[in-house]
Each structure stands twice: as structure tokens, then as C-alpha cells.
Amino acid sequence: MRQRSLLPGLVLVALVLGAALVSFAWTPFDVTRLVIADRLQAPSATHWLGTDQFGRDILSMLMVGARTSLAVALVAVGIGVGLGVPLGLTAAAGRGGVLDELIMRGNDLVFAFPALVIAILITAVFGPSATNAIIAIGIFNVPVFARLTRGAALSLWTREFILAARVAGKGAVRISVEHVLPNLANLLIVQATIQFSLGILAEAGLSYVGLGAQPPIPSWGRMLAESQTLVTLAPHVALFPGLAIVASVLGLNLLGDALRDWLDPRLRHGR
């Protein structure tokens, strides 16, 4: 069944991803070159999206900035999945034991802290950089995946095919890897897509306050911050980075929705 949100989602994500990948090979202009003479030009044939207050081509900045946003969000989600999923599986395999309690209380602890404030704290203490932004965002992805995995895994553990595996003498670790994880894959994929979009937002937020990737590396959030005072003068300088953020987040959310709808009925195909 063709999902209505699949096509727009795919298109948007492909656009952003494409821009990021192409930027490794080529950008219309060099993002590190400052040409004050060309500053604040409206979109034109030479500069498709115009120039900012330092004469840098906005399109090129967006393309390179896409790299930053995608990379930070990707690795942060990677940390969340890499640490959160095993924790969730362990908690579920324990089935109400001490380990489960420990992991869940740890989760609660992390959730209790406001994510953005802690991220600011981390980057402020350890120095602002893309790497520290990744760590800060990644930390808050871990409990999300841990809780999700644990919940779904717990209900799987009561299923008869898990009992059959236990009767076949398999231990908890083996069962978690061979049986539980593959059956959670769909759920995790959908959540990862959503966390990815949140990661892009978080990175934009951090770089807006100056704590993400530092100049001369372009970043969408910083572009927004720098263009704040120029909104009345040259709105396009703020508009385009904003649109870029919206497009990526929207695209990923639509993709996540479509994925969820597409993957779910397939699971029920068995009946």
C-alpha cells in the first residue's frame, strides 16, 4: 500500500542527504572565503540562495551545514542505540530482577535532567565542539532506546517461541540476540528515525547558542543565530537555514510515519 507520507518524506530526506554528500565533492562557492563586497545579496543567478553578512554563499553553507547536522544526529542516535538497546535487552531478560530495577532507575535519573540544559553544561564545561555536542545529545538518546527496548522485549519474553528456545537450552543472552532483537527491529528502526530528527533539532539548538560546531565549520543553528539581527534587513539569511531545519525534521518524521505503517501490517501477515 502506497503510504501518503512516504513520498514527501523520502524526497525531503533525499534532498538533505544528497546536499550533504555532494558537498564533499563540490559546493558552488568556498564556505571559508569571506567576500565582504558581496554581502547580503538577495538570491540571484550566481548565488542561488543569496549571501550572508560576510559574503559567503548561503547555498554552500547549507550544504556543508547539512553534513554537520546529519553527522551529529547520526552518531548521537548511534550512541543511543548502541548503549540503550543492550541495556533494554538486559533489563528485560532479567524480568523484574535487580538488574532491571537498576537500569530503569538509571533511566529515570537521566530523564529527570533537562536535556538541553545538560547539553549546554557539558559543552560549556568541556568546550564547545561538534564532538561534545554528539556526546551530549547521545547521552539523552540512551534512556529513550533502553526504555523502548525493555518494554517491547518484556512482552516478547512471555511468548511461546521464547519458551521453546528456553526448552532448547538456550540462555538469556543467546535468546536476546537470536529471537528478541530481530523481532524488535521494526520498532527500533521507526524510533531511530524519530530520534534522528530530534537530534537534528538538538544540534541546531546547541549551535544556535554557540555550543555546537565552531566556525569556520558552518552549522544551521549558528547561521540562524548570526542572522537574527539582520532579519529586517535581509530576511533570506535567516529564512533559508530555518527552512533547511524544518525540511529535514519534517522529512524524517514523515519517513518515520510511513515506515511504521509499512512495517506494521507486514508483521501481522502471519495471521
Place this chain on the structure above:
Amino acid sequence: MPLLAVDALDVAIGGTPILRDVALRIERGRTLGIIGESGSGKSMTALALMGLLPRGATRSGHLRLDGRDLGTLDEAAMQRVRGADIGMIFQEPMSALNPLHRIDDQVAESLMLHRGLAREPARRAARKALERVGLPASIVSGERYPHQLSGGQRQRVVIAIAIACSPRLLIADEPTTALDVTTQAGVLELLRELQRDEGLSLLFISHDLAVVADMADELVVMKEGQVVQGGSFGTVFGPGSHPYARRLYEVSTRVPLRRQRDIGEQPLLQARGLSCSYPIGARRLFERRERAVAVNALSLDIRPGESVGLVGESGCGKSTLARALLGLQPIDTGSLHFDGTDICAGHTRATRRRVQVVFQDPYGSFDPRHRVARLVAEPLHLLDERPPRAQVRERVERMLQRVGIDSDALDRYPHEFSGGQRQRIAIARALIVEPSLVVLDEAVSALDVSVRAQVLDLLAELADEQRLAYLFISHDLSVVKRVTDRLHVMQAGRIVESGDTEAVFAQASHPYTRQLLAAVPRLPAP
């Protein structure tokens, strides 16, 4: 004029014909039974009558209720018919009741809709209806929620909702299939009473021949969307009956042939004073939670090659006992030995190899993401040395062939098979490590009668071939009677009666056993 006259009913979904030329008659105050296996279209017929077919379904034919053509009614008119003129009860009472509403409100809803009563008068009338179905306020408060009632009580609530507005026709679609045998007897008796006292006509749908034979005045047998034969019990199953009807009768009463098996002397499995419990109630921070005892100081022997039955109703602890014997449930006290080895603390690798299991749910007992070859080979994990890949595949293939599954099944997924085929695959999985004891936990309960007969035949053959011992757990006494040598009856965690199967059936000593046996519907000779 019959109360309900159906002629030339055709239903198709998305172009595929589901029902073809179905015709029925129900007279006032009488019961018509529809018998058929899964996919025969019996539920679809009921839904067609109620106008509750799924979207994309087309219906044609004549449906006359008391002379009134239901086919011409629009949705609004049909809504007035449902509940007021025709009531319906379904198989799964938990799904039919809204878990968030009180039971008296659910019954009152029908009254408020069709009789225009206000909330309080409707509630009062609802309480009367609940009393009529055997749930007076003194025993079960109308303020309770569905999850606070037992299965049988919930089904009674569903019946109360259906009869609240005194409909002339009640459609019951497998109303007692999900219930225990004694509960079933109670609900069937209630339906009979309602028919006697209110002159209710009943359309009773089931796959269980004995139940339908008991309840119905007239019968209709359906197969693949068509009516195969109709008439009284004698007409349908007696001489001159349609071959399909005759086959259904035959498989419902069939006893698999068992050769004289030589049963060992020394017990294979020995349980003494076994007790298992599990915690209930909310988790507390410092105190230990209360525990519910599921198995209470139970003792049991199974000898090599013997087929032992364990019967009991829901909640008696038989599944917990099965898990304890399989090492899946911690044992609180007592002793458990397998062939001399103490397995109280759990099975060893060697003992696990010799005790395997077949579960009830052919849909849930396989990992949906693994292919058949991998699923059947899973117990090979228990062998000391895992054989090479090619050998594993060959072994799986041989085992599947033995249970009647083609070798092209190896690379397919479980959802591609029918319920009966999946149970065969489950049996293959259980037997691939050549165990001595197989625990069959309601292994045939979810299967159609004809498929059930085939699987029971297969199990009997395999038992003879490989000198297998079975622990056959079931709530269905008629099945247990046919396949076991010895029988234990379980109630509330204890075994209340044991003995040779035939002896227990002929002359039960414990009152509970007698109660169970009396409740089993008997299929008369045609």
C-alpha cells in the same frame, strides 16, 4: 412463516466469493445449528445477517426476518434491528466487552439506545437482565468491570446485553468455545432456559459437533462457503448423509489406533510434593509480595512409553505444572527427578534433551522471523556436538517428512502454513533430539476437528515407533479419553483423582471428576 428465512445468500469480498447460495430457515422458538470448520463461512453468514460484513464486501440474496426484508434496509434502519430484533454473542467475551465500562452500563447501553430509557432506569433494567442470566447483584455487583469477572461470567454479561431488549432471534457464534467444560454447560443451560421462557429463536454456530447436536433442533453443515446438508441430526449424520458430514462425525469420535505398548517399570519422571507459586499484587518497596500457589504439593509419575493425561479447568495450575516439569518455572518445595537425576533446580543439558514440548498456539510458538529449517533445528543446540550444516539440514528434512510436511517447507516462514501444519512442524521440532518424554500442552485445542484427528493419529504413531512418553495436558476430556492410558484430574493446584483413563471415565470417584464428566457434551449415534 419461519422467523428467519435466508435464500440464495451470496457474499464476496474483493471479488472472491465467500458464501455461495446459502439458504436457512429458523422457526420461532427453535434452534438452528450451523456446523463447519474454519473457513467454512459460518461466522460470515452470521455477520451477513447482521449487516456487519467487512468493508468491500458485497451481499446479495434474500434475508427475511419475520417477513421483513433485511436486504433493503439502510444502515440507520439496520441499527434499529441490531440489538432490538436480533441479538448476537461472540466467542471471546473479553474482546466483546469494553474493558473501561462497568458491566451494568454496558447492558444499559442497549436499553438506552433502543428503548430510549434514561441512565438510571436503564441501569435498573440492566440489573434485572443480569439477574436473568445468573449474575444477581448480590453475587456480582453491576459496578464491576469485565476484567474482574471470570470467562463464564463475562459471557453471561454478553448474553445479558444481547437479550436486554428481548430480541426474537439470538445469534451465538462459538459462544462456549473459549470456556471450560463446566462453564460451557452452565452457559448452554442458560441459553436453553432463555429459549424456553422467552420463546427466543437461536442460531447456534460451532465447530463442536457434540455441543451443536445437544443444542440444536435442526442442523446445517457448511463447507467452503456453501451449505452441504441441512435437516435434523438423524438426517444430517444418519444413513444417506453427505460424505463430508459423515467425515466430520467420524473424526469427532475417532480413537487413534494404538498398539499394545510396553510401558517401563521405573518411572521416567517423578514428582513428589511439588509446589510452585508466583507473586501477585503490586510491587512493594520493602515487604515481600503475597504469593499465589499454583501447584500445591503435587505428586506425579510418568513411566517410559506411557501416555498420561492431565485434565483440569482454567486456573487449576496445569500450565504452571507443565512449565515446572520443563524447568521453565522455579519450584518452591518438593522433589522432581528425571530418570534418577534431580532436576528441582532446573534441567541439566542432558535431561533437557530428553524432555521436549509442543505448545498450544500454533501461531505463537514459532519466531515469526525465522524459517522452518532454523526453527526445527533449534533443539539441536542441546547436543554435545553440533553436527555439520549439511547433516543438520538433512536431519530436519527427514523429521519434517516423518510428520507429513514437504521438504520445500524448509525455507519458508511459519506464517505460510496452516494451523495443523504448524503443529506438525512443532512436533518435528520436539522430536528432532529424540526425547523420551514430550509434554503436549493443549497441543490440539486450537485445531479443527479433522486436523485434530490427523495430528492425534500422528502422535500415536510416533509414540509407538519411538517409545515416547506423553504428558497430555488438556481441558478437553473427549480428546484425553481417546489418547491416554492414565489420567490425572487437577483442581486448584492439586491432583484430585488418578487412574487408568477408561476406569476413571467409567467410574469416577471424586465429585469434581464426576462434575467434569457430566458436563462433557456427548455426541449421540445418528
